[in-house]
Amino acid sequence: MSLPKTLAEDVARNLVMVARLIDEDPEEAYAYSRIALRLASRVAAVREAAGFAAYATQKYAEALAEFRAARRMTGSVELWPVMADCERGLGRPERAMAMAGEPEVQKLDKAGQVEMRLVAAGARRDMGQIDAAIVTLQSPELASSSVQPWTPRLRYAYADALLEAGREDEAREWFGKALEADKDGATDASDRLAELDGVEFVDVLGDDEADAAGEAAPRDEDGPADGSAKA
Known part of the structure; x- marks a missing residue:
């Protein structure tokens, strides 16, 4: 709102692209954030977006500088x-x-x-x-049976720390609890549980072989597509 209308629209378009790309293509999101930053470096939302884009590409010094700038502007x-x-x-x-x-x-x-x-x-x-x-x-949030947006990551981090400490049985229990709470697939708790249980997922065919096989014969709808699990 502090920018002229045309400039505000240009900045907004770049911020929208940052939000759309930051998870799937962080380098591209970073490029859009730099454009927005060049256009409106005195807008707190732009500095924050630039910070997250730099953070996603592991440019931590740059991210920290942008976050500090945003905090100075907003006081938040x-x-x-x-x-x-x-x-x-x-x-x-x-x-x-x-x-x-x-x-x-x-x-x-x-x-x-x-x-x-x-x-x-x-x-x-x-x-x-x-x-x-x-x-x-270890906290009330970890012990709570209530599932909140942070619950899967908190349980996962706890399980991972237990595993590093050699407490495998407890780690398995908490990876399971993380998986129960993780409806959106925010963690790889299912893969970690499989690893602990000795399950390894392998490709039966390489990518080129699978493509050739797919062209040579119709797929059996009742059978596996291109992989299987083995213990």
Whole structure:
């Protein structure tokens, strides 16, 4: 709203493309974010979008700078967890841990606090403190039977930390709980469970062979297409 109409529309189009592409083609999303940034660097939403696009392409120093700029413009703390995760990406887990103890965390909503807990646990793991990471993830949100948007990732992170600590039976249980809550496929909990159970998915035919076979004979509707599972 602070921009002239034509410029605002150009910026908006680029931000829409960032949102559409950031998961499937982060490099392309990043390119669109740079255009928007060139057009309207004084708009907080543009700086935030540029930050997420840089974050998605692992340009953590650039992402952190953009998130800091957006925070200065808005005064909001909602980017605090992802800023801390950028510190992890830059190889500074101790800074991420310091941020986890700052007053800003108490100003976050529940989702933001859970995200901060995930980042802090990741920082503990970065520093080789696996037991501390497990304790960090133990929380009322983890113990709750209520499924929230953050539940699958929280349970998954806990399972992964347990597995790293050698607590395989508990890890299997929590990967299962993550899978139960993960209706949208946000994690690969099903694959992790399969690995723990010794299940390996293999291609019966290579890609070229499968194409040739598909051309040579009709597919049996009752049989497997191009792969199978073996224990």
